[in-house]
Amino acid sequence: MRLRGLLWLNAVLPTLPVALLASAAVEGRVELPKSHSAPVQAKRYEVVTKGGVLSTQPPLAVVYLEGAFPQSTSLPTKQVRQKDLTFVPSLLPVRVGTTVEFPNLDDTYHNIFSYSPAKRFDLGRYRQDDRPIPAQVFDKPGLVILRCDIHEHMRGLILVLNTPHFVMTDTSGHFRLEGLPVGHYTLKAWIDSRTTREKPVDLKSGQTLHVDFP
């Protein structure tokens, strides 16, 4: 879907005057850590810990524009599902204030909790058919590590961001952020729980800035 959009943009952009959009875009590539595991056939992402550092496997990054943006009153509810004893998606970037539901799609109990400073919660044990679907509002920026009290190996990450402008890279590290406001900002790339790279960007109306994170 996104790829198609990008293709469409590529086709359209040269024909449209940039100024008319009144917004800027950033595209580029984040140098992702090498994945040591064999390519996963089923596109199943997992959160792994290496030396106390959490990251997704295969590696993915979240690129976001940091700055003071007005609070949004209505944010769409997101979901982190438990399917086949993993969190899906394994890494979810959300804007502060977002409600995230944790539907249990497995036939077993799950007990999702987090001791992360950004959000402490404990959903207790629940099953697939328990209603309402347990949900939490993430109102503080930061990394929330999701765990299941019953299944010790399960890890999920929710990156709570104080910005509406964020996007996940594809597996090769490519990203594109559109509809960005014009001005001086800091563009950040979250790579793993310990690594966030940043670059100052000067966004100009109608321009697409190319930024690479080495």
Added chain:
Amino acid sequence: MNSAVQARDKDVTRFRTRLFTAMMVIVATLTALGLYLAQRKVTADAERNLQQSFQAELSSLHKLEELRHAALADRCNALVTKSRIHAAIEDNAIDLLYPSAKDELRDLMEGEEPPPEEAAQSLHAKFYRFLDSKGAVIKPLNPLDVGELDAETEAQLALDKLPDKQQIGYVQQNTPNGGGFIDEVIAVPIFSTDTGDVISALVIGFKPLEVEAKHTGMKSGIWANGQLHLPALPTSTQASLNNKLAGELADADKSENYFRVDVGDAPQLLFYKRLNPASLFPPAYEICVYPLADSMAQLHRLRWQIGGAGALLLLAGFVASHLVALRLSAPVKKLALDSEENRARRKRAEAALVSAAQDLERSTRYSADASHQLKSPVTVFRIGLESLLGREDFKPEVYEELSTLLHQTHRLTSVIEDLLLLSRMDAGHLQIASDPVDLSQLVNEWLDDLDALPESPDVKIEKEFSTGLFIAGEKRYTSLIVQNLLENARKYNRPGGRIRVSAHGNGSNVVLTIGNTGGTIPPGENIFERFHHSSTPSAASGHGIGLNLARELARLHGGDLRLVRSGNDWTEFEVRFSAVDGVNGVA
């Protein structure tokens, strides 16, 4: 004699005393040696037994501890896989650690304290604490849930660094009333399931397992933090033991040993063994004090037994030595007696010998002196008579008288010479040469002289010997023998009688036989005695030296002189000489 018996008895008594003393020394030495060895053996046995007992008790304790440790390790391994514990530690939610662990460790803390025999399996903890990444104690929010500890005790739980394996330690808690007790703590590392690193440690406190007292009177305790905890002993005793232990345990290399101590007045054997070798916690030692009363009693008993045996042995030795001394001293006594008699006898013999020798010497000296004293006046007398005879102014009958006197002086001289010779023989001064002497010629010469003698009676001489009979001797003395015998044969003959002289070689001897007619010598008369005079009155009488001298000389020549027969008008003497080898041949 009485004093001799006393001396002998004293000797025997001395011998017996000496024998008994020797036996006593041997028995006493043996007894002392026995006592010493027995004491050493009993002591060594007691120590070994107690050591074995200590080891056995410790090993049973060790087994229980291992059980407990294994169970704990299981628990901790299970615990650290718990998401909440992990989350609390890894996600920096330390405040949630104890609440998270509370549920997991609830069974450790709850419930009644189990009976001692189940203590190892039941894992009934008194308290627990987590250590942070630096090894410091993470303070619990609600100490009631995790077992209350005073700050001092809690500080003892901290380690310099997180352990990578189980560590055993002992912490001391002081009670307000001045007492104190020891808790065993086990620090179990908590590994991150993600990284494998040690992220924390759980320190769980237990009531220490107690050494099962199989040995009666054994008291066990723990030495930790420089303090002995042995509640069974009074405080003052603990303090004194503590000093000894502190000195002993200052040497950290000694993980196990024992030594003797006196608790009160009773000797005890104190064993110690490090409970937590190579632990990050300060060293702690299991202390067991065993009373040596049993072994002392045994030793006491043994001492009595050995002492008694020694005394009995000594008594037996006394009796035996007495008997042996008696038996041994009997021959000694006899010997003493015999030797005394012998001595007396010998003394008497010696005295007799001395007096005899003195007599002999005296008589010898006397006769020698007398001979010399006599010889000079006789010579003067004879020379006087000869010069008188040379004068021509005397009457013829005076010459005859002088001639007779001169003849008597000659006789006197010969007697004196005989006496001189005898005295020399008696003094042992006479040496006889061993030259060949022609006996035949000697006898012939003397027979010729015999004929030439004046007033010789009318006797017929028969010769029955060959010429050239040689004997070994000295001519002047053999000649004296022959002269003596021939003169006697003539002197004691009867008128018209005869003298027969025969000689023949007889092996290594030459035998000369001289017989004559005339009066017989009565049997039993010792004619060879010196100065013998015939009991039968006879006109012809000698001076009583001749035969004696002749026999002495014959004997000095290695031969002899004997009277062969005397009776029926015939007296025969036989003199034996040694023949000269190779001169006479074998006749």
